[in-house]
Amino acid sequence: AQSVTQLGSHVSVSEGALVLLRCNYSSSVPPYLFWYVQYPNQGLQLLLKYTTGATLVKGINGFEAEFKKSETSFHLTKPSAHMSDAAEYFCAVSGRGNNRLAFGKGNQVVVIP
Amino acid sequence: DTAVSQTPKYLVTQMGNDKSIKCEQNLGHDTMYWYKQDSKKFLKIMFSYNNKELIINETVPNRFSPKSPDKAHLNLHINSLELGDSAVYFCASSQGLAGGGYEQYFGPGTRLTVT
Numbered sequence: 001a002q003s004v005t006q007l008g009s010h011v012s013v014s015e016g017a018l019v020l021l022r023c024n025y026s027s028s029v030p031p032y033l034f035w036y037v038q039y040p041n042q043g044l045q046l047l048l049k050y051t052t053g054a055t056l057v058k059g060i061n062g063f064e065a066e067f068k069k070s071e072t073s074f075h076l077t078k079p080s081a082h083m084s085d086a087a088e089y090f091c092a093v094s095g096r097g098n099n100r101l102a103f104g105k106g107n108q109v110v111v112i113p
Numbered sequence: 114d115t116a117v118s119q120t121p122k123y124l125v126t127q128m129g130n131d132k133s134i135k136c137e138q139n140l141g142h143d144t145m146y147w148y149k150q151d152s153k154k155f156l157k158i159m160f161s162y163n164n165k166e167l168i169i170n171e172t173v174p175n176r177f178s179p180k181s182p183d184k185a186h187l188n189l190h191i192n193s194l195e196l197g198d199s200a201v202y203f204c205a206s207s208q209g210l211a212g213g214g215y216e217q218y219f220g221p222g223t224r225l226t227v228t
Contacts, residue, residue, distance in 0.1 A: 032211075034216065041222075043117070043219035043221045044217075046218075088154055096213075096214075097212050098211070099161065099168060099169060101158070108154075
């Protein structure tokens with residue numbers, strides 16, 4: 001079975017500063033990894049995903065994430081935070097042969113002007 | 114041209130009532146899901162259908178019954194509602210199974226409040 005750990009439920013970042021959200025996963029098979037964003041009172045929207053190939057993945061809104069197998073990590077970064085980045089961010093994992101998408105507990109990002 | 118739609122968006126009802134939430138996707142996807150998001154934002158899979166066949170049925174009370182009349186629709190019926198059922202329910206769809214690495218597209222959610 002797969003699982004995801006996201007530490008620090010609330011993350012505060014100053015406008016213009018680096019956004020870094022950490023995600024560590026556990027999987028017995030090669031993982032498929034996702035980051036989703038949820039804006040207030042909305043559904044989840046895919047930011048980016050890793051399936052195979054290049055380990056540095058670029059997504060929408062200037063976000064990127066790097067798959068590091070040796071560290072079982074898939075951390076999300078954005079060089080410069082914008083007020084519009086205030087939202088809940090979820091890391092998720094699935095794996096070949098497992099039809100469940102396991103979500104982490106999420107990070108609520110607050111952007112300070 | 115909403116990809117995944119849910120109705121209603123808000124549902125307020127009393128304990129013991131029966132209610133339904135409807136979901137439709139116009140993406141031509143084969144797989145659909147129901148998730149429950151609790152007050153702490155934790156997302157939990159409830160059910161998944163692939164080509165109208167139930168493939169995931171998590172440890173959900175049998176008061177919850179999904180129905181998929183066709184590949185584009187997945188409805189959720191809840192009998193004898195309880196206070197603990199209050200949550201946001203999300204429908205999602207994907208081109209294929211999660212085990213194939215397919216991304217899921219989420220609806221806007223239905224906020225259920227049981228009083």
